[in-house]
Amino acid sequence: MSTIAMSRKFSPELIANAPNAMLVVDSTGAIVAVNSAAEHIFGYDPGQLSGEAVEVLLPARFRAAHSLMRRGHMSNPETRMMGSGRELKGLRKDGSEFDVEVGLNAVSTPEGIAILVAVTDISSRKSAEHCENASKELFNAIFRSSPFSIITTDTAGEIIAVNPAAERLLWYGEGELLGKQFTEALHDPQLLKQRAWQLSEEFGERIGPGFDAISRNARLGISEEIDWHYLRKDGTPLPVMLTITALRDLDNRIVGFLGMAYDLSERRRAQQYINHIALHDELTGLPNRTMLHNQLDREIQRCRGTETRLAVMLVDLDNFKRLNDSLGHNIGDQVLLHVASEIKKSVDEDVLVARMGGDEFAVLLPQEAGHEDLDRIAETIIQNVSNPITMAHHRLKITPSIGICLCPDHGEDVDTLVMRAETAMYAAKGRGRCNYQVFTEFMAEQLNERLELEHALQRALELEQFSLHYQSQVDIRTGQTVGVETLLRWHLPGTGNISPTRFIDIAEESELILPIGEWVLRKACEDGVLLQQRYGTPCVVAVNLSPRQLMQGNLVTVVAEALNDSGLSPELLELEITENIFMHHAEELQLTLQRIRELGVRIAIDDFGTGYSSLSYITRFPIDRIKIDLSFVQNMLTDPNCRAVTNAVIAMAHGLGVDVVAEGVETREQFEYLGQQNCTHGQGFLFARPQPLEQLLLDDPTLSQFDTVQISTH
Template sequence: MISGQLLSGTRVLPLAYGNDNFGCSAEKDICIIAVAGGTMNIFSLALSSFSVLYIVLGFKIFLMNKSLLLNRLFLAINLSLFIWSFASALYISAHTLEACIFWYKVSSVGCFIFIGLILHYFLEYTRKEELLKKWWIYVLLYLPCVVFSYMEIANDFYAKAYSLGSNGWTVTARTDSLWFWAWTVQFVVYICLCIGMSYGWGKKATSLRERKQTRVIYITATISLLIGLAIMVVVSILGVDIPDITPITGMCWSLGIFYAIVKYRLMAMTPSFIAENLFQTIIDSVILVDPKGMILNVNEETKSMLGYDQAELVGESLEKLFLQDDRSQRNTIPELLEANPIRNKETSMVSKYGAKIPIILSVSECKDNYDTQMGFVLVSKDITEYKHAEESIQYLATHDSLTGLPNRLMLLQLLGHMIEVAKRYNRKFAVFFVDLDRFKMINDTKGHDAGDQLLQEIATRYTQTLRAADVVSRQGGDEFVILIDDVHKVSDLGLVAKNILANTYKPVLLQGDECRVTASIGISVYPRDGEDGQVLMKRADMAMYYAKEEGKNNFQFYSRDILSELTGRLDIEQNLRFALEREELSLHYQAKVNLKTGAITGVEALLRWQNPQLGSVTPTRFIPVAEETGMILSIGKWVLMTACLQNVTWQKQGLPAICMAVNLSLKQLTDINLMDNIEAALKDSGMAPNLLELEITESMIMSNPKKMRDVLVKIKNMGVRLAIDDFGTGYSSLSQLKHFPIDTLKIDRSFIRNVPVNSEDKAITHAIIAMGETLGFVVVAEGVETIEQMDYLKGQACDEMQGFYFSKPIVPEEFALLLQKQCNTLAE
């Protein structure tokens, strides 16, 4: 029996059936079952089943992570739903009125507690951390639950009457009570707050997972609210003869939250979820195997890396992945597993398609709480990209980035290996040191892009010209070193060098222009010239410099005589630096003569150097050094000024005004100060611009025709004459020269030397004179030394000549006498 306090204030309406009708009724359609002294119908049976399900769901989530507050709140919610649902089942099927009232009040307490807990849960779920730090929020959550529970137990504020109907006990609500409506408002407001918070949280969620889980929760909450309100109205307010089964609405929420947990990982931070999530999302390959090496599971990265599906790997031996390609050179799987723990072992795996994938492998053993071996975890990282990067770095460290040829570092390694092989098998090999002769001029005039293109073309030619066993390397700049392996006859090296020279000389199309370069080659031979790689390189380098001294575009073998020659070159460079300030330089002058009249029409200034230590140094020895070192700029400026002053001096002596010819180097022609230097020489000397003729070679203007034309036009605009020196030895044609502001062509002495007897030289000379006349050029023949040469040129109507036949280069005083003598002769 229930206590008097529990029943105090309770009003019992007349029952539909008297007390003598308790039990089974044959007149009713519902099956009544006797349970624990009462009767259980379909409603109470459903509520009892739900209450069991609440317990199962609550503890299942709680056990996933006991420390997580959301899990503990979910358990508390399900316990309150259990109380509400199970007590409702008992009061509906109660045997006596007292039992019905008792269990109804218990179920009410469960209902009131549920409302507070569910709002607390949603505050935690939507992460209202700041709000939950306030003490009053807990008063707002749970004080109404306590008050309404007390009021219902003590005063029956909700229940107005209990009636035993055909479906069990029903309760009529006290709709005229303020407490009833206060409770109803709290119920609706709290539930609406839960729905509103979950909906707002879903709107702010950034991940699809959070949006989906929130949608499930607020939809199930809305359904629960609507169903609960409908049952309340139908049963408690309208008094329809069915029991109050409102507790079943909690199942919508409980199942909704449970579904969100299982499907969308609502309470994701559980140990099991973390382990599963890491296993599937870790960027490394993870393979789980049993103690025998049979695969139990693989993660997504493993499937992606190897190209297998899950079903193709699970149940297979690790040998499928590790030993397929090369069984003889690898450990067996048992040996691999027994060697654990393995950390960062470099090995490889084999993909589904047979590709060998380099990996870094770690192997760890798994044991249970009883120290029993359960299997192994293999974690591996695909290092294909690292390997490619490593190979790329190694390649860049040993190869020239522009041409792809071995660089100096790799060359020294290959040279060392070649020396070892040559020693072992008593072989010979050669080192070719190759330097391009006109590369700097092309690089300066056409730009670095053209220079790079030229180097790439030359590298390709050398590689295609030589044997596969030979080595072509680039040392930097315009220098190449070639190793010629297994030389049988030293004389054969000359043929190889000529072949290299011929391939170097072939034209290269750069920026729309055909350009040519030549090469100077120095050769050292193992073991004759040294048995050490550095010695062989040094001596080949010395021989290359000697080849340049010999006029370039040739090859030279190393010999002891070369050392003394190069030592002499170093002496020239050191003394030339002080030649100007020591006034060791001077100009000699060679006349140009009109072939028809025999009159001197012009003079060429030729540089000479007299040094106290070196004696008289020829221009062919010191001018290349001056050009290479850059001293030609200061020397050329001095020559230009001195020649102009000397011409004016002769005029002041009463001698006739003649044209003064001065040679320019390529470095001078590309010098930004050239125009200023010409203007200063003319202004300071007072010489008329038309009496100055600047001589350049055709190879200079053809190195960069457009740029050179612009420079020559500027010179021509100053009133200065322009001449092409050594014409016929370059790569231009008269049709090309017509685009340049040229006044004079000087036929190279190599054609004049044999012109009386050599038909080919005659034909070339005749063609130059004829075409020069057609284009309006003054044609001058250089190097005329015999009367036969002069007579032939007269017969071809050549304009002027210059050479030893008339006068060698002489000092200014002697030239003044020569010019005065001719003036006297013409006067007579």
Template sequence: MSGSAMITPEGLHATLLSLLDGRPLAVVGLDMDEKIFIWNRAAEQIFGWTAAETLGRPHSDFQQETRPNTRKYLMRVLAGNPQANKEVRLQTLSAQPIDVNWSATPLRDRNGKTVGALILMEDITTRKMLERAQIESERFSRAIVDALPQHLAILDENGVIIAVNKAWRDFAFAHSDRPEKLCEGTNYLAACNVTEGEGVQEAEAYAQGIRAVMNGTLIEFSLEYSCHSPDHQYWYNGRVTRFPGEGPLRIVITHDNITELKLAEKAIQQLAQYDTLTRLPNRMLLQDRLGQVLAKAKRERQRAAILFLDLDRFKLINDSLGHAAGDNLLKVVAARLNDCVRRSDTVARLGGDEFIIVLPSVPQTEDVTLIAQKVLDSLAHPVDLDGQEVFTSTSIGIAMYPADGRDVDSLIRCADMAMYRAKETGRNSYRFFSAEMNQQMVQRLAMETGLRHALDRGELQLHYQEQTDLASGKITGMEVLLRWQHPDLGLLAPADFIDLAEETGLILPIGEWVLRTACAQNRSWQEAGLAPMRIAVNLSARQFNHHRLVDTVTMILEETRLSPKWLELELTENLLSNDIEATVAQLQKLKKIGVSLAIDDFGTGFSSLRNLKQLPIDRLKIDHSFLQGLGSGADSSSIIKTIIGMAHNLGPRVIAEGVETNQQRDFLQQNGCDEIQGYFFSRPVSKEEFHKLLKTA
């Protein structure tokens, strides 16, 4: 090497060589041309090349990839400047990367001249791998924590925030005018110590919970709280726990957004406690609120009241305009009722067109009447339902606490009874409950209970009244009349219990029993050798509109083996005037069976001549009320003559019921009436007596 002194291993002291080989660090000596003249055993073990392979060769032959990175470093050392430790990445004989901690010192001769460099290298590959693994683990953990939807923060033993995740930071900057007070470096406990504004109680409770977890009083603590923004309301569940493991105390705080859960709970509660159509409290919530009102009234010795409302003619509006219009009307009514009451009052919907108003405090009865009248006045205004102006009203029953009842069920029942009395006395009015109403209700319930058992106990009977041909004087048929042999009240006529049977639905099984018994009796008389004749059976509105009426009539005729031509079904005129198309369709189905059809009480309803022409009717029955007016004026006579003439022009025969005198019979005969029925010939009698009557006729 020109221009420089040659340093050889032989020139070193044997003790120095032995010392270098014994060191755990790789020792590499370079001359001024960067050729290797020292390569100890540690270097062989770390890098893989032997001393024989490296000595005398340039350093760059073994670390070409790293030379651009280390060139300046070596040049400074060879220039005589010692260099501090430096971590570099080199490669081994097998081309594997290796991390080393590299320090270099200039070598000098006796004159102080730099003649080379001595490099010491520590293998730190394992340590660097662990460090990189730790960094990657921390990065991965941080990514996981930042990906959590929960807001997370870690506090030190003083309550200072030392770390937060992305969700926490995003929330702080989105919902706080000073987001920095909720991030690293600030005392979270101090931020919780608010003294005024919304959420003070929750913040104080949360701070107390954090302190309790810090001092070990609680293992963990949680609290639900709401958080408002200008556009939304959020709910969170805050949870405080101690960080597990050794080391200094750390507190982990998480906030879970439970807004969707709370909204779902609210929706479920809304469905469970509020009417979906009107948004008013439903029966369940009403029971709870009314219970609270009564408890408070009892404690404070106050009076309370409930108003039971039922809309008048709602079914007519619902049926004629459709259910959508009916629903809209109920919404309007609900809104108007809310406008009529105080903030402390409750308006609830029981179902259908029934509402209840709860008045918690009513010092004077006049307070109740004022609200009741206000409701009547409000509902009297017309309602526009898609261009159709509708007028409605309501009947109101009022019950007072404690006079009329001391529990929820009793008060509602009493108000219900008072409401029915308001309907009975003209509707669009209010009535207070009275003891008399209760007595009537008790009697009605007893009558209903008895009627439910009347069929099973054999208490129902059929009586028969003859129908006579005016021209020949012969019996041409009979009408069946129901009687109830009540165990306490004696023999009851239909007027005493038929309305009750209609309301309770008992008319269906009772009507079927009447029809079956009448057909069987008629067949029995024919089999006994008596002349066949028709038997007339009345049908109620429920029976006529029942979807199985035709099947029921057919089945009974088959069971009793009675020819259809000997059965006549009577229907009231009002029943036929509701839906003419449906009525005609049902009557035609009955006619196909072969039975005859009659209109009972004709002249008292509202049938038009056009409708009458469409009906397949065999007989018109003139109502008895017109016969009672004969002789007292010309109106009844004219009506009877008109009915007879009209019927004969259209085809049906005419029968007059309620005939009691010779004068009535003669008038009917003179004006062409076909048949008559009434006390003039016979009262309704039992089957045994009617059998005798038929045998002697």
């Protein structure tokens, strides 16, 4: 039907009274009628639009095209597009644009056919549509790019959308999950059964192990995160944190469900690592003290009410700190790794071996073990750990001391058992090291005494409880005192004199030996100056150095300062070291001794013949004097072996051009025999007992009680 046929007669009153915006446009495009509603939405005053071209209500960019289209349509009525629903951009008087919907109808006017235009402001609707579209685009962007797995289902649990992250996480290809049942495709039936049972108990009704078990709380508006497992395409479980949310329409009706999940694998691995390092030693990988205590507590509980016994072994390395300080922590760590491996090899695979810290290890034997089994295990550990090893070109022999206690014999709680195993370990160290001891109450008493002694030792310097005694060293050829050995004495008020054999090892292990040793060195140098003034001839002051002192980095500085502060000539100071030190620390010691020797200080080897088996160090190191151990001197007249050793040492010393001192000379016969063997110096009770400086200054420095021995010169 043509536009002309559809035209109806124009009624100005109808337009004026219409609630909607209306205007009439003639064939030339001029506005011939407009109502107040149209003037209002376009922002014009009454009468301002009459006679204006209709294009004034359009943005400039659309006017030319609209004018051309309008003229074409008006010249050919059959092509005119009439009706409603056309959406355009309108232009207000103030220049602002807004969205409008127009309806066109042909009307008859006295001047001919015109167009009735109905205009509706659709700005609000368009804004809402824009927001809705933007929201959909944002949701789709989040859905596609989210790093979390997002899966949506219908109300029955059929999967209707899967984002790329979910497909990657679950190893499915694009679209492979669509149409599958959420629970059947991705969930472990056993987990669903467990959850269904838990929810059934919670709600007091039977809930089946299907989709309802997953979606029940979401249906009820209950928000929850489920520590869950998805099943990947190959059936492997994947730990996830899963949240199920009900999707609702505007009427609050559930139209589907959204499952969002994120992978817990890395978190689980991180937590496992955190748990591991919390319970394991970082260096060796062995269980640490905390894990040992936890396991020991469980084993104690298991033993209660039964006849099962439990053994705890503490393994501590002898003199490890000295090795660590002298060779460095890198080698120390290698030694600890080696020891950990050797202890593990010494016991059954299921036995717990832990590192307690430092150089202390523990072995927990939960099975019932008789004394013979414990003896065998302890001996095996000692043997395996003590085998010589080479690390970084150092030949090392590491020895362990082991303490053993039993549950329930020696205690029924963790702290008591560990403490008593430690007590037994200290007892093993006190009995020469490199052995094992089983706890006894007597050991506890000894340890308490040791701890009390260590506490008192810590304050002995401050309270000036130490003093020095000196034992003369005599030239056998002339009978003259040519030197003294410095001996440390400790008088503890309320207890009396404490033997050096009781406190030197404690000082060494606690590192108190360093300040004590420095005090001895300084005091001996000061006393040495007084001896020179008294004797009028050179008198060498010999001072013993402990292995720990030799390994301290500033020893040369300490010696130099003691000489400078006292004024003692360096050649009148002699430092005595034991030959055992050469076994582990020969290379480090060589440089230290050389620097001390460059100061002018003399070096002596004490207790020669009782330690290191190799004699090569005598030619490598700057040695001035060898002291024959008293065990050989005191037995040389009755024991052919001791006599042979004594003679050999004297001859070797002469051959090397170093002095030799025989220790422990107590009889005239020993004195005469040494003289006959060309031994040049002697020390012992025959000549003088150790005495304080005050007494020594009163004595005649030459022998007066018997004639000297003539020593041959060829």
